[in-house]
Amino acid sequence: MGLDIEKIRGLFPVLHQEVHGKPLVYFDNAATTQKPQAVLDALTNYYQHDNSNIHRGAHALADRATRYFEETREAIQHFINAREAAEVIFTKGTTEGINLVASTFRRKFVEKGDEIIISTLEHHSNIVPWQMLCEEKGAILKVIPINEAGEILFEEFEKLLSPKTKLVSIVHASNALGTINPVKQVIDAAHAVGAKVLLDGAQSSSHLNIDVQELDCDFFAFSAHKLYGPTGLGCLYGKREVFETMPPYQGGGEMIKEVTFEKTTYNEIPFKFEAGTPNIGDVIAFKAAIDFINELGKDAIRAHEDELLSYANEQLSQIKGFLPVGTAKEKVSVLSFNINAMHPYDVGMMLDANGIAVRTGHHCTQPLMKRLGLEGTVRASFSVYNSKSEIDKLAEGLSRIARIKNK
Ligand code: PLP
DSSP states (O other), rough: OOOOHHHHTTTOOOGGEEEETEEEEEEEETOOOOOHHHHHHHHHIIIIIIIOOOOSSSHHHHHHHHHHHHHHHHHHHHHHSOOGGGGEEEEHHHHHHHHHHHHHHHHHOOOOOOOOEEEETOOGGGGGHHHHHHHHOOEEEEEEEOOSSSBHHHHHHHHHHOOOOEEEEEEOOOOOBBBBHHHHHHHHHHTTTEEEEEEETTTTHHHOOOOHHHHHEEEEEEEEEGGGSSSEEEEEEEEEHHHHHHSSOOEEEEEESEESSSOOOOOOTTTGGGSSSSOHHHHHOOOOOOOOHHHHHHHHHHHHHHHHHHHHHHHHHTTTTEEEEEEOEEEEEEEEEEETTOOHHHHHHHHHHHHHHEEEOOOOHHHHHHHHHHHHHEEEEEOTTHHHHHHHHHHHHHHHHHHHHHH
């Protein structure tokens, strides 16, 4: 049986509003998803009843807050099938997870002349930290090319690999085009030359089943806000044996075992990488988002989103001047396109006037846009609470816009 979309929509208060006098159609889910009432309640509940700093507290509130905080860590462990909860570190988001690895990895493992590999599909947050690392260490950044459909050229990737490759950092699913990368093959090939692999899971974590043990990735970074959870929060998974060899990221409270003015010894993972008071309330609320996903089931969510993507493709392809961007065989529910000779921003503004929220521009993937010879695209990205009737509204809106243009 399929999902009851009307019932699911009822769980998201923000969806029930008008924008410019029209019912909101929210198709900007790749940027951030909306939050179910359960997440909002969990956040309020924490501040109303349990607010306290965690770990080491000798009172009931600290005890409760610590327990709920660590329960989220365990929920994430199961969500991505990590071996143990200690392999999950809380961060500010995918960006901070990648920066944590780039910053700590470079201090210990990267020398002049070493190589880091990324792909043409990367978000800026999986480009810039590696450029900074390469600049500082005299290392070399190599980039896997793509075909016109937006798929990486695997044979070209294999040619880039060598014993000098220290790390391959690649997006699991592209935010700009929706392409799902063949990450298992990438990981196996990278491991064969002794390189570690980081997956940018910002988009894949909400659409695909994630099993970090089966994938065998060394790191997996993702953001709570793309998973129906709070903003400014994310997780970095790392294999225990890899995390243990890495120096700490930031110094401060919680990440220490013992401090003297002469020397400090560091805490065990995950605390070694969690200096300072963390985002306790949002971590606790994030568990409600994970519970929401688990109750629906990732397979059912994906089936619904895939159906929306193929329906949108069918409907939009009938519009004169519709130019899809990114036609990979394996995709998550992201539809990037342009309307012939129109600036994406103008299309976005006209859709907004109809209550339809899409994203326009380079989607933080300027090198990818350059490779495709585009200034940007219009991006409609679908989530579990979207419906075919909303896609009909998008198609109607775009037809009107294209007609104005073609007059
Ligand atoms: N990587 C990808 C593929 C993304 O889509 C995003 C956000 O759009 C990020 C990284 C950065 O995520 P955050 O801003 O939550 O750190």
